[in-house]
Amino acid sequence: MFNFLHNFSPTPVLLSFGPLHVYWYGLFIVLGVLAGLTVSLKIAKKFDLSPNKIFDLAFWVIIFGIIGARVYHVFLEWGYYSQNYWNILKVWQGGLAIHGAIIAGLLVLIYFCWKEKVNFWLLAAVFAPGIALGQAIGRWGNYFNQELFGTPTNLPWGIPINFMNRPDQYISADFFHPTFLYESLGDICIFIILILIIRKFLQKKWQNYKIILLVYLILYSALRFSLEFLRTDTTAYFLGIRWPQIMSSLIIIASAVLLFFPKKKKEEKPV
Numbered sequence: 262m263f264n265f266l267h268n269f270s271p272t273p274v275l276l277s278f279g280p281l282h283v284y285w286y287g288l289f290i291v292l293g294v295l296a297g298l299t300v301s302l303k304i305a306k307k308f309d310l311s312p313n314k315i316f317d318l319a320f321w322v323i324i325f326g327i328i329g330a331r332v333y334h335v336f337l338e339w340g341y342y343s344q345n346y347w348n349i350l351k352v353w354q355g356g357l358a359i360h361g362a363i364i365a366g367l368l369v370l371i372y373f374c375w376k377e378k379v380n381f382w383l384l385a386a387v388f389a390p391g392i393a394l395g396q397a398i399g400r401w402g403n404y405f406n407q408e409l410f411g412t413p414t415n416l417p418w419g420i421p422i423n424f425m426n427r428p429d430q431y432i433s434a435d436f437f438h439p440t441f442l443y444e445s446l447g448d449i450c451i452f453i454i455l456i457l458i459i460r461k462f463l464q465k466k467w468q469n470y471k472i473i474l475l476v477y478l479i480l481y482s483a484l485r486f487s488l489e490f491l492r493t494d495t496t497a498y499f500l501g502i503r504w505p506q507i508m509s510s511l512i513i514i515a516s517a518v519l520l521f522f523p524k525k526k527k528e529e530k531p532v
Contacts (some may be wrong), residue, residue: 269421292399297391303505316372326366330365390455393455396448411488420436444488482516485505485506486510
Protein backbone atom coordinates (compact mmCIF):
# COMPACT_ATOMS: atom_id res chain seq x y z
CA MET A 262 0.00 0.00 0.00
CA PHE A 263 2.85 2.39 0.83
CA ASN A 264 4.34 1.98 -2.65
CA PHE A 265 0.90 2.69 -4.13
CA LEU A 266 0.56 5.89 -2.11
CA HIS A 267 4.07 6.97 -3.09
CA ASN A 268 3.44 6.67 -6.82
CA PHE A 269 -0.30 7.14 -7.38
CA SER A 270 -1.66 10.60 -8.14
CA PRO A 271 -5.38 10.72 -7.23
CA THR A 272 -8.06 12.86 -8.86
CA PRO A 273 -11.27 14.10 -7.19
CA VAL A 274 -13.71 12.74 -9.78
CA LEU A 275 -14.73 9.07 -9.61
CA LEU A 276 -17.16 9.00 -12.56
CA SER A 277 -18.50 11.52 -15.05
CA PHE A 278 -21.79 11.51 -16.92
CA GLY A 279 -21.62 14.49 -19.23
CA PRO A 280 -21.73 17.58 -17.00
CA LEU A 281 -22.51 15.46 -13.93
CA HIS A 282 -19.67 14.19 -11.74
CA VAL A 283 -19.49 11.66 -8.93
CA TYR A 284 -16.72 12.56 -6.49
CA TRP A 285 -14.54 10.25 -4.43
CA TYR A 286 -15.05 12.59 -1.48
CA GLY A 287 -18.80 12.09 -1.54
CA LEU A 288 -18.42 8.34 -1.96
CA PHE A 289 -16.22 7.99 1.13
CA ILE A 290 -18.51 10.23 3.18
CA VAL A 291 -21.47 7.99 2.27
CA LEU A 292 -19.49 4.81 2.98
CA GLY A 293 -18.39 6.23 6.32
CA VAL A 294 -21.96 7.13 7.28
CA LEU A 295 -23.28 3.68 6.30
CA ALA A 296 -20.49 1.85 8.13
CA GLY A 297 -20.97 3.98 11.25
CA LEU A 298 -24.73 3.52 11.23
CA THR A 299 -24.37 -0.25 10.81
CA VAL A 300 -22.07 -0.43 13.82
CA SER A 301 -24.39 1.75 15.93
CA LEU A 302 -27.39 -0.42 15.08
CA LYS A 303 -25.51 -3.57 16.11
CA ILE A 304 -24.44 -1.98 19.40
CA ALA A 305 -27.97 -0.70 20.03
CA LYS A 306 -29.29 -4.24 19.59
CA LYS A 307 -26.85 -5.48 22.25
CA PHE A 308 -28.27 -2.89 24.65
CA ASP A 309 -31.88 -3.76 23.73
CA LEU A 310 -32.54 -0.36 22.19
CA SER A 311 -35.17 0.22 19.50
CA PRO A 312 -33.60 0.32 15.99
CA ASN A 313 -36.35 2.69 14.82
CA LYS A 314 -35.34 5.27 17.40
CA ILE A 315 -31.69 4.84 16.44
CA PHE A 316 -32.58 5.40 12.76
CA ASP A 317 -34.59 8.51 13.65
CA LEU A 318 -31.81 9.95 15.76
CA ALA A 319 -29.09 8.99 13.25
CA PHE A 320 -30.92 10.82 10.45
CA TRP A 321 -30.89 14.12 12.33
CA VAL A 322 -27.37 13.63 13.70
CA ILE A 323 -26.06 13.05 10.17
CA ILE A 324 -27.94 15.99 8.63
CA PHE A 325 -27.01 18.50 11.32
CA GLY A 326 -23.54 17.00 11.68
CA ILE A 327 -22.79 17.76 8.02
CA ILE A 328 -24.33 21.24 8.33
CA GLY A 329 -22.37 21.91 11.50
CA ALA A 330 -19.14 20.66 9.93
CA ARG A 331 -19.61 22.94 6.93
CA VAL A 332 -20.62 26.02 8.94
CA TYR A 333 -17.64 25.56 11.25
CA HIS A 334 -15.26 25.23 8.28
CA VAL A 335 -16.69 28.29 6.54
CA PHE A 336 -16.38 30.28 9.77
CA LEU A 337 -12.69 29.40 10.07
CA GLU A 338 -12.08 30.21 6.39
CA TRP A 339 -14.35 33.25 6.20
CA GLY A 340 -11.63 35.37 4.61
CA TYR A 341 -11.87 33.14 1.53
CA TYR A 342 -15.61 32.44 1.51
CA SER A 343 -16.52 36.10 2.03
CA GLN A 344 -15.09 36.63 -1.47
CA ASN A 345 -16.49 33.38 -2.90
CA TYR A 346 -20.03 32.98 -1.56
CA TRP A 347 -21.13 30.30 -4.04
CA ASN A 348 -18.27 28.04 -2.97
CA ILE A 349 -19.92 27.70 0.44
CA LEU A 350 -22.34 25.24 -1.16
CA LYS A 351 -19.64 23.16 -2.90
CA VAL A 352 -19.31 20.55 -0.18
CA TRP A 353 -18.03 17.97 -2.69
CA GLN A 354 -14.79 19.97 -2.92
CA GLY A 355 -14.06 19.20 0.72
CA GLY A 356 -14.30 21.39 3.76
CA LEU A 357 -16.11 19.53 6.55
CA ALA A 358 -14.60 20.33 9.94
CA ILE A 359 -14.99 17.47 12.41
CA HIS A 360 -15.21 19.77 15.43
CA GLY A 361 -18.28 21.41 13.90
CA ALA A 362 -19.82 17.98 13.29
CA ILE A 363 -19.15 16.91 16.89
CA ILE A 364 -20.69 20.07 18.35
CA ALA A 365 -23.78 19.87 16.13
CA GLY A 366 -24.18 16.13 16.72
CA LEU A 367 -23.99 16.54 20.49
CA LEU A 368 -26.58 19.33 20.43
CA VAL A 369 -28.97 17.12 18.42
CA LEU A 370 -28.36 14.23 20.81
CA ILE A 371 -28.97 16.41 23.88
CA TYR A 372 -32.24 17.71 22.43
CA PHE A 373 -33.38 14.21 21.46
CA CYS A 374 -32.63 12.81 24.91
CA TRP A 375 -34.38 15.73 26.60
CA LYS A 376 -37.44 15.33 24.39
CA GLU A 377 -37.63 11.54 24.70
CA LYS A 378 -36.39 11.50 28.32
CA VAL A 379 -33.72 8.86 27.68
CA ASN A 380 -30.19 8.47 28.98
CA PHE A 381 -27.82 10.75 27.06
CA TRP A 382 -24.68 8.79 27.91
CA LEU A 383 -26.19 5.50 26.78
CA LEU A 384 -27.14 6.83 23.34
CA ALA A 385 -23.78 8.59 23.02
CA ALA A 386 -22.09 5.27 23.79
CA VAL A 387 -24.08 3.61 21.02
CA PHE A 388 -22.95 6.18 18.42
CA ALA A 389 -19.33 6.86 19.45
CA PRO A 390 -17.67 3.74 17.92
CA GLY A 391 -19.59 4.20 14.67
CA ILE A 392 -18.43 7.81 14.47
CA ALA A 393 -14.80 6.74 14.87
CA LEU A 394 -15.17 4.13 12.11
CA GLY A 395 -16.97 6.60 9.85
CA GLN A 396 -14.16 9.11 10.30
CA ALA A 397 -11.56 6.46 9.42
CA ILE A 398 -13.33 5.81 6.12
CA GLY A 399 -14.30 9.40 5.35
CA ARG A 400 -10.70 10.65 5.63
CA TRP A 401 -9.85 8.87 2.37
CA GLY A 402 -11.98 11.45 0.58
CA ASN A 403 -9.35 14.04 1.56
CA TYR A 404 -6.72 11.92 -0.16
CA PHE A 405 -8.51 12.01 -3.51
CA ASN A 406 -9.14 15.74 -3.11
CA GLN A 407 -5.42 16.20 -2.37
CA GLU A 408 -6.12 18.21 0.75
CA LEU A 409 -5.20 18.14 4.44
CA PHE A 410 -1.79 16.66 3.71
CA GLY A 411 1.27 17.28 5.85
CA THR A 412 4.72 18.77 5.49
CA PRO A 413 7.26 17.42 2.97
CA THR A 414 8.82 14.04 3.75
CA ASN A 415 11.28 11.56 2.27
CA LEU A 416 9.56 8.59 3.90
CA PRO A 417 8.56 5.78 1.52
CA TRP A 418 4.85 6.40 2.18
CA GLY A 419 4.99 10.09 1.29
CA ILE A 420 2.31 11.09 -1.23
CA PRO A 421 2.76 13.22 -4.37
CA ILE A 422 0.77 16.46 -4.46
CA ASN A 423 -0.03 18.40 -7.65
CA PHE A 424 1.67 21.78 -8.02
CA MET A 425 -1.64 23.64 -7.85
CA ASN A 426 -2.42 22.08 -4.44
CA ARG A 427 0.95 22.70 -2.80
CA PRO A 428 1.51 25.57 -0.35
CA ASP A 429 3.80 28.22 -1.81
CA GLN A 430 6.57 27.52 0.70
CA TYR A 431 6.67 23.84 -0.35
CA ILE A 432 6.27 24.31 -4.10
CA SER A 433 9.53 22.49 -4.87
CA ALA A 434 8.80 19.48 -2.63
CA ASP A 435 7.81 16.18 -4.23
CA PHE A 436 6.26 14.12 -1.43
CA PHE A 437 4.23 15.00 1.65
CA HIS A 438 3.09 13.31 4.85
CA PRO A 439 -0.26 11.51 4.28
CA THR A 440 -1.90 12.95 7.38
CA PHE A 441 -5.25 11.63 6.14
CA LEU A 442 -3.79 8.12 6.48
CA TYR A 443 -2.36 8.80 9.93
CA GLU A 444 -5.74 10.00 11.12
CA SER A 445 -7.57 7.13 9.44
CA LEU A 446 -5.33 4.56 11.16
CA GLY A 447 -5.68 6.42 14.46
CA ASP A 448 -9.47 6.40 14.13
CA ILE A 449 -9.43 2.65 13.52
CA CYS A 450 -7.43 2.19 16.72
CA ILE A 451 -9.93 4.36 18.60
CA PHE A 452 -12.79 2.31 17.13
CA ILE A 453 -11.19 -0.92 18.35
CA ILE A 454 -10.60 0.52 21.83
CA LEU A 455 -14.24 1.64 22.09
CA ILE A 456 -15.51 -1.77 20.98
CA LEU A 457 -13.35 -3.41 23.66
CA ILE A 458 -14.79 -1.05 26.26
CA ILE A 459 -18.33 -1.88 25.15
CA ARG A 460 -17.56 -5.58 25.57
CA LYS A 461 -16.76 -4.80 29.20
CA PHE A 462 -20.18 -3.20 29.56
CA LEU A 463 -21.89 -6.21 28.03
CA GLN A 464 -20.01 -8.43 30.48
CA LYS A 465 -21.41 -6.18 33.26
CA LYS A 466 -17.91 -5.25 34.40
CA TRP A 467 -18.53 -1.55 33.87
CA GLN A 468 -21.80 0.38 34.12
CA ASN A 469 -20.88 4.03 33.63
CA TYR A 470 -21.86 4.72 30.03
CA LYS A 471 -20.21 8.13 29.86
CA ILE A 472 -16.80 6.44 29.74
CA ILE A 473 -17.35 5.49 26.09
CA LEU A 474 -18.09 8.96 24.72
CA LEU A 475 -15.47 10.68 26.87
CA VAL A 476 -12.75 8.20 25.92
CA TYR A 477 -13.61 8.81 22.26
CA LEU A 478 -13.43 12.58 22.71
CA ILE A 479 -10.13 12.42 24.57
CA LEU A 480 -8.44 9.99 22.19
CA TYR A 481 -9.63 11.66 19.00
CA SER A 482 -8.75 15.13 20.29
CA ALA A 483 -5.26 13.94 21.26
CA LEU A 484 -4.85 12.44 17.78
CA ARG A 485 -6.02 15.61 16.08
CA PHE A 486 -3.85 17.82 18.32
CA SER A 487 -0.77 15.79 17.36
CA LEU A 488 -1.47 15.79 13.62
CA GLU A 489 -1.88 19.57 13.54
CA PHE A 490 1.90 19.84 13.91
CA LEU A 491 2.20 18.22 10.46
CA ARG A 492 -0.80 19.65 8.60
CA THR A 493 -0.22 22.52 6.17
CA ASP A 494 -3.81 23.58 5.45
CA THR A 495 -4.79 27.11 6.34
CA THR A 496 -6.74 27.63 9.54
CA ALA A 497 -7.35 30.28 12.18
CA TYR A 498 -4.71 30.93 14.83
CA PHE A 499 -5.05 32.17 18.38
CA LEU A 500 -1.95 33.30 20.27
CA GLY A 501 0.15 31.61 17.61
CA ILE A 502 -1.58 28.23 18.08
CA ARG A 503 -3.66 26.52 15.38
CA TRP A 504 -7.36 26.72 16.23
CA PRO A 505 -8.01 22.96 15.94
CA GLN A 506 -5.32 22.41 18.60
CA ILE A 507 -7.07 24.87 20.90
CA MET A 508 -10.42 23.15 20.38
CA SER A 509 -8.84 19.73 20.88
CA SER A 510 -7.22 20.90 24.13
CA LEU A 511 -10.51 22.27 25.45
CA ILE A 512 -12.31 19.03 24.59
CA ILE A 513 -9.62 16.94 26.31
CA ILE A 514 -9.80 19.06 29.47
CA ALA A 515 -13.61 19.12 29.59
CA SER A 516 -13.86 15.37 28.90
CA ALA A 517 -11.24 14.51 31.51
CA VAL A 518 -13.12 16.55 34.13
CA LEU A 519 -16.43 14.87 33.27
CA LEU A 520 -14.80 11.45 33.30
CA PHE A 521 -13.94 11.82 36.97
CA PHE A 522 -17.26 13.30 38.10
CA PRO A 523 -19.08 11.07 40.58
CA LYS A 524 -21.64 8.86 38.92
CA LYS A 525 -25.21 10.00 39.50
CA LYS A 526 -27.70 7.19 39.49
CA LYS A 527 -30.76 7.89 37.45
CA GLU A 528 -33.62 5.84 36.14
CA GLU A 529 -33.29 5.06 32.46
CA LYS A 530 -36.20 4.83 30.10
CA PRO A 531 -35.80 2.32 27.24
CA VAL A 532 -35.55 3.90 23.81
